[in-house]
Amino acid sequence: MAASELQHEQALKKFLAERPELLHQLDNLNPLLAQAKGETQAQFREERLHEAFEEEAERLGLFAWELTLQLTATTPQDYETQRLAVHREVAEMAGMDWLEYCDLYGIKP
Structure with a gap:
């Protein structure tokens, strides 16, 4: 079974907590960029967070769902x-x- 939405949300929170510089960037996005895309600032911020998460997964040679599991597994x-x-x-x-x-x-099976 793929990572649940709850697991993914937990992974995003942990991912962000481990990257204060990313948190700072997300908290200081230009609201005009969101407006230009027809999104709320919250939607625009969420999209940037997901992009950063997927980029990190790719950098690690993982699928995003694998990074989610990695960050939430006990x-x-x-x-x-x-x-x-x-x-x-x-x-x-x-x-x-x-x-x-x-x-x-x-x-490796």
């Missing part, structure tokens, strides 16, 4: 168990053989 083993479960689910939905999927994405 132990490294818990993270790995959840991560593999989601990858298995994706492989099944794609109709792919598990070992073929693992090989394609560099996963």
